[in-house]
Amino acid sequence: MTQATLQAEHSASERTLLVALELGGTRWKLTASSGGTKITETTVAAGDVEGLGRAIQAAKGRQGLPPEARVVSCYEAGRDGFWLHRELERRGGRNLVVDSSSIEVNRRARRAKTDRLDGRKLLAMLGRSEAGELGVWRVVRVPTVEQEDARRVHRELERLTKERTGHLSRIRALLALHGVGPGVGRNVGARLATLRLRDGTPLPPQLRAEIEREAQRRELVEAQIRELEAQRRQRVKEAASVAARQVRQLTRLKAIGETSAWLMAQEIFAWRQIRNRREAGALVGLTPTPYASDGSHREQGVSKAGNRHVRRVLIQISWTWLRHQPDSALSRWFQARFGQGAGRMRRVGIVALARRLFIALWRFVEFGLVPDGARLRPA
Secondary structure, eight states, X not given: OOHHHHHHHHHHHHOEEXXXXXXXXXXXXXXXXXXXXXXXXXXEETTOHHHHHHHXXXXXXXXXXXXXXXXXXXXXXXXXXXXXXXXXXXXXXXEEEEOGGGSOOOOSSSOOOOHHHHHHHXXXXXXXXXXXXXXXXXXXXXXOHHHHHHTHHHHHHHHHHXXXXXXXXXXXXXXXXXXXXXXXXXXXXXHGGGOBOTTSOBOOHHHHHHHHHHHHHHHHHHHHHHHHHHHHHHHHHHOOSHHHHHHHHHTTBTTOOHHHHHHHIIIIITTOOOOSHHHHHHHTTOSEEEEEETTEEEEEEEOOOSOHHHHHHHHHHHHHHHHHOTTSHHHHHHHHHHTTSOHHHHHHHHHHHHHHHHHHHHHHHHHOOOOTTOOBOOO
16 A cells, blocks of 8 residues: 555545534434535434434545544534533534524625525534634533533522513403402402402402412412422532532622522532633623724623523622622722712613622632622621
């Protein structure tokens, strides 16, 4: 065998199959290439991992690659979550889960969009990323199964709280429709027999039946909320995990409650490695997005590209922080900068305070640095 043949075989074994996946509800579109101009496209049924594996092996053959050639794949983060990522990496490949909002698109008002075009675009960007180009897109940090499962409690609580509010709002709306709105409290289910219309007659039977069903659904949601809150309190008290320790530490700060501390620990602190304050602000989407082009300079507000659950809670905590930690450096900074402003200026300032507060909480959890001037509850 000649030296040229050996070199050709070696280069073939070093080549990589690049695979872009467009995941749909009924089918997955696979677009593959080995780095040249030849592109292989095929479709498999959604969820058919074995069929996907066979399609990848067939793509290697069409691209002239050996069966043991390396595979690098990618797909957009979405409804399918991370199970496919774990399955692809378990089978020996390397996979990237990409933030959909970071993918380049044509900015024309009307542009063609098909799975085929999207797959080819994703494949081209994967090739650029593998070639070493920086800033091509943003890759999602994939949690482990345990880390992902730990977030279920507070996310279910958040959803149930909204559902409880929805049931109560529906009951009040039905009563207001008949002029019985004012003064109706949360115990409306027990008071239905005593409620009367404006002319003194009882509630119509179908209206009362519908309100009773709404009240029963609300009571079920209330029971589930109490069960989850008790489960969370038990974990915080007894668990020796990193998240439980961080929750106990955060709740030592006045203005930080167990619900907020649990959410921040499970969403970020317990599993994300934050390197600096800029990265901390970016994780919750509170970094500024300036616009400067030629002579035009303006601020576009915060990016809102981070964790929306933590960002929402941070805004709430910031208002509470001003009330319970008035002598802290953060509160003094807010009062000096925004305290004399109108309502809109204070709302802008509270977002800036939320970013500074999150950085201070990260330093408190990571390094034990108590925010300047903050008061602690007894241990």
